Amino acid sequence: MMSTPDPQTLARQVGETMFAVDVASKDTMGMELLACEPGRALMRMLVKPLHLNGHQICHGGFIFTLADSTFAFACNSYNKNAVAAGCSIEFLKPGKLGDVLTCEGIEQTLSGRHGIYDMKVTNQNGDVIAMFRGKSAQIPGSVVPE
Numbered sequence: 001m002m003s004t005p006d007p008q009t010l011a012r013q014v015g016e017t018m019f020a021v022d023v024a025s026k027d028t029m030g031m032e033l034l035a036c037e038p039g040r041a042l043m044r045m046l047v048k049p050l051h052l053n054g055h056q057i058c059h060g061g062f063i064f065t066l067a068d069s070t071f072a073f074a075c076n077s078y079n080k081n082a083v084a085a086g087c088s089i090e091f092l093k094p095g096k097l098g099d100v101l102t103c104e105g106i107e108q109t110l111s112g113r114h115g116i117y118d119m120k121v122t123n124q125n126g127d128v129i130a131m132f133r134g135k136s137a138q139i140p141g142s143v144v145p146e
Helices: 007-020 023-028 060-075
Strands: 032-037 040-046 082-091 100-111 114-122 128-138
Touching (some): 007 060, 060 100
Antiparallel strands (some): 114 128
């Protein structure tokens, strides 16, 4: 009989398992998963020329994707499959070429199958670039086989 890993270890395993096959976040966007803990995740992304829009600032869709990916790791951290049921974002400052954007996602509440998570995207100077709130819904299955 296998013992169940502690919540911290399980969350890390979930993060590693998901990130290994996350072509969008890892390979396309160049994101790094820095931490996956119960109800929390931390990701980072360097703003490259391919992320710039017509104003020569980071396209909002890429900032959204960083926040959405962080949200995914935070809400799946308990090894119960979860997807976004809705989300919103507020853009507060532009991301610029060469900026290192870090997103921290923290669970605000988890009730039954639904959770609310807040993501804060900051640059290397600690300036808040965007705030994102997501609502998760658990679906059948797990990330790491139980």
